[in-house]
Amino acid sequence: MRHLLSAFLLLLCLPSIQAQNEPWKGKFEPIDNMIAPPNTYRTASGAPGKDYWQQCANYHIKVLLNEKNNTISGEETITYFNNSPDDLSYLWLQLEQNVNKKGNEDFGTFNNNVKDSISARQMQFLTRAIDFPAGYSIKMVKDASGNNLKTMVNNTMMKVKLNTILKSGESTGFSIAWSYPITDRSMYLLSREGYEYFPEDGNTVYLIAHWFPRMAVYNDTEGWQNQQFQKLGEFALEFGDYHVEITVPDDHIVASTGTLQNSEEVLTKAQRSRLETARKTFDKPIMIITKEEAQANEKTKAIKQKTWKFNATNVRDFAFASSRKFLWDAQAVKLPTNTVMGMSFYPKEGLPVWQEESTKAVTQALEVYSEATFDYPYPVAISVNTSNIGMEFPMISFNGGRPKNGKISDAAKQDMIGTIIHEVGHNWFPMIVSSDERKWMWMDEGLNTFLHQRTLAERYPDFNSTTPKSIVPFMNGDKNILRPIMTTSDSELLNQFGANFYMKPTVGLQMLRNSIIGTELFDEAFKEYANRWKYKHPNPSDLFRTLEDATATDLDWFYRGWFFTTDHVDMELSNVKWFKVFEEDSNIEDKNKNKKVKIAATEKNDDEQANGFSNGPEVITMTNTPDTAYGEFLSRLDDKEVRKQLSGKNIYEVTIKNVGGLVMPVTIEWVFTDGTTETDRLPAEIWRTNEYEVKKTFIKAKEVSKVNLDPNFEFADTDVNNNSFPKVENQSEFDAFKNKKKGK
Template sequence: MRSLFYLLILFLGVTYANAQPNWQGKFEQLGSELPTPNSYRSSSGAPGPNYWQQRADYDIDVELNDETQMITGRETVTYYNNSPETMRYLWMQLDQNKLSAGNMTDKTSNNIIRDSVPAKFLAEALGGYGYDYEGGYKINSVKDAATGKDLPFTINFTMMRIDLPAPLKTGETYKFSVAWSYREYDRMKYDERGGYEYFPDDDNRLYTCAQWFPRMCVFDDYEGWQNKQFLGRGEYALTFGNYKVRITVPSDFIVGATGWLQNPQEVLSKDQLERFNKAQKTFDKPVMIVTESEARKNEKSRSKKKSTWVFHSENVRDVAFAASRKFIWDAMAVKVGTKTPLAQSLYPKEGNPLWEKESTKAIKNTLEVYSARTFDYPYPTAYSVHTADQGMEYPMICFNYGRPNKDGSYSQRVLEGMVGVIVHEVGHNFFPMIVNSDERQWTWMDEGLNTFLERETVRTRYDGFDVTSGSPRGIVPFMKGDKNIMRPIMAQSDNQATSFGPNGYTKPSAALVLLRETIMGPEIFDKAFKEYSERWAFKHP
């Protein structure tokens, strides 16, 4: 009888086990998997009472040579150790080394050759672009700023370690300088984020200079030094600081950059200066600072003189700039809370009439909607710069595609694409330029949130535009796809394969739309979203 009883218990146990669903934890609470709260990061999701982050201030002189496309610079970095640890070395990012000989991107890429591959992509797949270009930084010196003595440094692909002459204790600062140079590349050949677009009809270049100087890596409480190489897809983890940047270019160039222009009276004509000042007080429509006719005339000039444009910025994590003699320039002020940031657009004649009509208006719409949903835009300006086949963001400045046909005509698709990319890239000022997540690790934390607010901006400001992308309906085709090639959203940026776009952008946005419109309701969701944004503004979530 006892044996029968045990057999019955065993049978019931097996039956119960077999009756359980194939549990995969899709809706399991994450409490046991989340990091333990501490004094740096609290259990509420807010920065803790002892939260800290590092700071790096930069003083930079850079010159762009339009004849050789060389960029030559010297920077002095003041590094603030706010951590509880003593530091014996520092790490910097050397993103231009992604294009150096023997770079890690070529070494780690999975090459796939298929039938009918265009020559450009075949060259990339074989571990190079097939063009005569020698990329990467030339580091001319790394010195102690006080003594002028050389500092030992080690370059590891896109990272550089600098050994300090003495331990840097908590609360101390250290100042050092780096001199460097590299040659800008034709972005239309290399499909990178910076570089230049060449216009053969008038023999001019439009430079969008990005990741152009060695930058401090993030050192934080949960990872220590951010040590992931720049392979191309995973973007940036950067330290906040203040910048003073002097950009020397040919005198017939117009320059836009992160920060506020400090010397307009030195680099602008009398008429341009009057228009620039007028734009700062004009809220109803853009003011033309450089007209198309003036830009066409300027295209033909070849000044041998140089001008230095000076920009200052505070509490930013990076600096980018655009420069060309082709630029048309318009601007208008935007009312955001108690501030009136200047929305500015720079574009060649090839962008008109579309850009003159839509670009600055799109900046205005973005700043207003995003500010209402997060926090008032804190910076003094926001640029939208037009160059072909690009959508890329940096603090206060972004580079955007959307070009009409040569006769000036354009389709609704081009219009919606151009407006969408401007809203998206200007919106990146909020995520991750201010709410400063680690893009190299988690794409969705900035791209997903930003795609959601991009859709909200287009939905509320552009009647009739398609807002399927980033919605639950828009993600259905991907979710119906081959599950064997899908990656988790939490996978690192460079390991997403074909899941990168949906996982980083549209799936998180679709989830946020679902939360707002169906599960939580707009009132509760908007309050929570705003709370997160305000908590982590100018911090590293």
Template structure:
């Protein structure tokens, strides 16, 4: 049938594209190879399906801590008792403990391994980074003893401390020990920066403390790595062990304290009015209840208490503990109904955060819990707290966020949305990695990337016109188009990443969004993602477990996707190289001869022939009859009886189905696509028809399996196509959209001019239409 019907004529479009160069090197069997040995071998602890194995284990560390904040000299002193449970099958002869505060010591490796240079204009902060500092911010280990009070031998290596055990700790055994320690708190708004520290407010002379990485914490001992005792250099965050906490925090009596866990003694630390408001908040689901008002906080700012109070918190099955303290705090809270239980969403903020924080913070916390729970698992903890701290960092049940209006209370939309985004992001970290407890020191993307993807969905559920900056495919294009020496795979160790935000946050978030919307579809993706999230709640997953679970729960082979997006740096750049238009030849002999005559006359019309009509008086053939033969009078464009007979015989030989196809007037478009960038992706083609309608066809990425450089595909269309657009909805992060059109359509690139500046993170610095409107 095909041989009889495809007497096809090529028209128009094919003629305007130059021929493609021939590929001389292997062009397949690379990008579609299975990951194979790139992943860890499945075992009894981690299965080939991506689920925990039947002998999966993890360690546990329980803490009882007493800590006191000195608001006069900005220091803390504490003592902790750690009960370490060896659930591994291994016998341990020593334990490793993280001393992350030492990252800020005067002998820290962080400034030593950070490149620096001199430019014509240097800020004080830049110079301070070169000079570092000579302040005493080391975590001082005052004593470390076993349960009987006997000193333990230790070795401190920068941000890690090894505790040598008096005797081996066998599988299933428990070891308890105590540590006394202290350190001076640094100014986190200053050049040292970082996640914890204090901020000083010179107008009222008060401090706001965000205490994190503040106590010696057990390192992770796992089945896949043993001890995770890589040094903390600042970028690679934390691998931590789950456990239960009881923490007693002593602060000035007029301070408000927020912390991981549930407050155990509200009657002792809250005023009668605050306690009544707190109990009301626990029953209020529609809006936040203000427990300490701005007026009350401002009154406390003007005088400093000399007495002290101790706040007691308990938290179960958490991997860390953080807290905040200040007399500046306004506090509000509301209840959120999740899976039949009530969770308290709350916020702590100084007056500098209003009116933004009072209006938005706790509402955003509540929304985040609902959104993330719908896309992963129900939030299991009793509390979720947002603290305004010109910062952006997460801990179990509590996070520190930025977003301050101007002094007059006005703010730009950039500040508003920046604040909402950072609250969603940091509260969302409760899910990844506080509960799905990946190793941030090795794989930043496993918490930041997954969380940024979840953040994007929550933002879009907050406002249909939300200006999300990470998630949509086209927004990763500038990074993907960077020079090769500025790129590294997502799977790169956290400390080795150059463009940290783009690599660890934006690219994996974009990849997951593409998986959900374009490669897998929402139904398959959502089921698989929830399966991963639920499988690894309160456990330690690796990238292998994520990759395997997503495939196992969806029946979608994604090795090509992980290989390209997570293990590679190639960009997406697919070009429509050529389009040829074909139609089935259903013409009669007379129509064929007429078309052939027209084509011949077009071919034989040229300038010399036009001039020769007058310049050549007579040709030889015209002058001499002896030079003429049969062909001088033969007309090849005349329809002969033989032509008519052959046509009738051809029609008679066709089946009814063949006749219908021959007379269908179908258009065939042969499209050639070139993989310029290297990263294979689905082909999404939009056909624009001559009648003004459009249609989109989606071709899976597997079309590239046998030729990763160039593929050709024919599309049969009843209507005539006037324009072809590749990736019309900007789903694949194609870095060169000019080659996505046929015929070619070029768009100007645009750039913005902006004025840089500095200041407290999250403070309003850009255009502020609200301020302008109030001045009118």
């Protein structure tokens, strides 16, 4: 052990391994000090522990949508179950509608520069020149006995002070009456809900979300999750059962979370019959409300009202859409363990593409996501057409993408279908695998985008999709302003959050699946994570640990670099040396007579790189192994057999530098002089003893004309111009080579 230790100490002193006075970066050190330690609530394997707990909140809600003055008013009774080990003297509820309330704390705008020729809408975002009413009016908060409860509102959070301590293991009930003005979605940025007005026919589509005071999460890692809603970071919510009665104008159609309880009261006989047909139709959507019926509906506005009743079990939120403009189609989707109804609601302005593509996209998402995780457990999955932004809720999503005068470009159609798949996919992350969106946006957006991209690759292969190459411009950005993935949601810069919370985690998971762990093993581990944490609240550490636990793969080096730093991948193929072993009986000496090539130990200069392999191999001799090399071992290597195995072979010593700082596996493509190719794959662990430069020796029967690193762009290398030997002079040359290789 002493001799081995001495050898390692000698290696550590080499300048090529660690520059003097440079701090040790520890790219392969465990990340234990960077994530929460395991405990009885969350185990070291990444699974919920034996003492894991979470709270529960059940809701009974009656709500009225007033179309004349665009308001929502309602009453709700919440039954809150304290499953924590703690006694609670107060509760926190979310009041997201207050984020736009005049006079409330201003969290800053997302477009804060005034410039010449600024549009009126942009100026409205900046100044709120045309004011609009917003925010809750809380009319009463009472306990189960009818006694008033004291409250304190801090912007988007409301503290309810209990009259009696809520003991561990007990529950409490209380009621709230409230109202708020529904906001015009065109009036402000990131409008996830509100109304959209259609001047042509004078009608409105209402997208009602974040509409009732909701329980904040209380958990084992931070107590109350009562961060203010700042528009970017979304929601952390508890699971529960919902009984909701929605009163709307008599001619409105309601799409909602949950199962409709009184179809005979709100649907016509024809609509109910069509819906029953749709429940048995698996190959195409059935129209429940046709274009002609929707257009007839638009012409008159009902004075009477009717109430739609919905129940939803074990969901973390509730949303609905309401309008007399809706067309409605539905189709049954058969999954291995259950049958789901895929549905779409859209105004005539969505035709024809929404009728052709929306429910089809819902079906594709349900099938691929179910296969990748667990079967979709809810009875319906609904896509509602809206303008601009897409937004997700349990069983229902609001999705942008709309033709103009009945026509839509291929790019816009792809965006629309991608949005539908993405928002339906959010049913898994975070609606069931319920991570904290307000703190870790990447845990839902990144994981969901990963499966969204997988769905596109499998079901829409002609569509553009995210690959490791997609993230290169972002990874190659200014390190002074870039932030790591492990940044809380509202702390991310607006011009980065799409790349950092959606694309970069997606690419990271693609690398793990396709190039680091392997498809079969990764898919099993990802499914393990989803099933461990469905209907629960995972943290980043739970994901990190589960992927390692279920694959027997040390991934701390990957997590450290990809999630916790802004390092990028830039591997440089700095040199390739070509050798052949001298043999007396061979013709090597004749072939290289009087011109043994002496290659310096240092790297070739640019001229020499350009020459590549044209100077031929360096012919080297291989001596017999001295007995002293074996130490106390009595057995001996057959030196002649080694010579025999190397006879006529080509030996290539490859030198690779880590320029970008992010360690990754190494893929080497060999292009032989006869035009054939071969690929070698080296694990990331080759960088363990030297994080800055590695050398690796290969034996090839054929002579090599070119060597390429990362030939299939698997690792988001930011500079492909230094990935080849002989050196590629420009990007166009590299692209031409790649296109030729792919047969383009």
